[in-house]
Amino acid sequence: MLTKLNVASIYVLDKDEALDFYVNKLGLEKGSDFKQGDYRWLTVRVPGNPDVEINLEQPGPPLHDEATAEQIRELITKGALSGLVFHTDDARALYETLQERGVTDFTQEPIEHFYGTDMGLRDPFGNAIRILERKPVVATATA
Amino acid sequence: MSRDVEDLNRRLLRARDAMDRAYAEPLDVAAVAAVAHISEAHFSRSFRAAFGETPHRYLQRRRVERSMFLLRETERSITDICFDVGFMSLGTFSRTFREIIGETPTTYRDGHGPMVAPNCVQMWAMRPRVGVGELAPAEGGTKSSSFGEAAAASAP
Numbered sequence: 272m273l274t275k276l277n278v279a280s281i282y283v284l285d286k287d288e289a290l291d292f293y294v295n296k297l298g299l300e301k302g303s304d305f306k307q308g309d310y311r312w313l314t315v316r317v318p319g320n321p322d323v324e325i326n327l328e329q330p331g332p333p334l335h336d337e338a339t340a341e342q343i344r345e346l347i348t349k350g351a352l353s354g355l356v357f358h359t360d361d362a363r364a365l366y367e368t369l370q371e372r373g374v375t376d377f378t379q380e381p382i383e384h385f386y387g388t389d390m391g392l393r394d395p396f397g398n399a400i401r402i403l404e405r406k407p408v409v410a411t412a413t414a
Numbered sequence: 415m416s417r418d419v420e421d422l423n424r425r426l427l428r429a430r431d432a433m434d435r436a437y438a439e440p441l442d443v444a445a446v447a448a449v450a451h452i453s454e455a456h457f458s459r460s461f462r463a464a465f466g467e468t469p470h471r472y473l474q475r476r477r478v479e480r481s482m483f484l485l486r487e488t489e490r491s492i493t494d495i496c497f498d499v500g501f502m503s504l505g506t507f508s509r510t511f512r513e514i515i516g517e518t519p520t521t522y523r524d525g526h527g528p529m530v531a532p533n534c535v536q537m538w539a540m541r542p543r544v545g546v547g548e549l550a551p552a553e554g555g556t557k558s559s560s561f562g563e564a565a566a567a568s569a570p
Contacts, residue, residue, distance in 0.1 A: 284420065341416045344416065344420050345416075345419060345420065345423060347420075348419075348420040348421075348423035348424045348427065349423045349426075349427055349464055349465070350427045350430075350431075376428065376431075377435075378431045378434065378435060379434075379435060379534070380435075382533070384532070384533050386532060389532070389533070389534065391534060393427070393428075393431065396424070397423070397424055397427050401534055403532075
């Protein structure tokens with residue numbers, strides 16, 4: 272029996288730049304940061320939620336040959352790879368905070384739906400980030 | 415070399431995001447190209463190379479997708495929806511909708527109820543890709559441009 276999701280990975284173009292964005296702009300905290308040889312295992316996570324880590328993976332050796340890495344980098348920057356969805360307790364306040372921290376790449380300002388208020392942005396590389404403030408579920412709605 | 419491609423892609427994506435965000439507003443190629451900091455001619459060519467369709471076609475189908483959403487989810491009139499999504503005339507909207515979807519907005523509404531998925535998933539997944547009767551992705555730009563459709567409309 273599986274018990275929980277532990278690590279999800281996303282591709283970024285640069286681990287240092289990703290760490291700066293995800294921690295200093297988006298408000299996550301650094302999880303693991305170990306270096307072994309040339310490889311750096313770097314994760315971030317939602318503060319107070321240490322069980323789920325987001326692995327920031329950079330295409331290239333030793334994971335990929337250079338041609339493969341180049342293909343992945345092109346896909347990242349086209350926004351064609353997977354993204355992340357977070358919950359927040361206050362989407363509009365977070366929107367303000369992110370703007371104050373210099374985030375400009377919003378794909379959607381906060382909009383209210385029957386399931387809650389959501390917003391969208393991109394990380395510096397093109398990955399989609401969605402943030403949802405869920406409305407308390409009254410009936411049998413799927414959010 | 416590859417860094418240049420990545421930088422160009424990122425800017426093209428930013429322009430595509432602008433169309434997803436501001437489809438209801440007056441948009442022309444120049445305005446969208448400006449988001450990417452690229453000249454108009456180079457922008458349309460590069461956009462097509464990156465995403466497989468012209469910016470005109472991308473925007474047209476975003477507007478049609480949003481109209482489909484409003485037809486499914488709301489009781490708003492066809493005319494209101496036409497202007498809501500950035501078309502400037504009911505005639506252009508109805509013709510474009512029929513060309514792409516193969517039926518009129520009214521018959522589409524009659525046949526489709528609300529979709530149980532978050533709005534972002536609907537935007538992501540429901541934008542029509544290939545229109546009815548199209549054998550291959552159209553050249554785009556050969557038909558009347560939906561850029562500027564909303565030129566005289568006030569933003570919602």
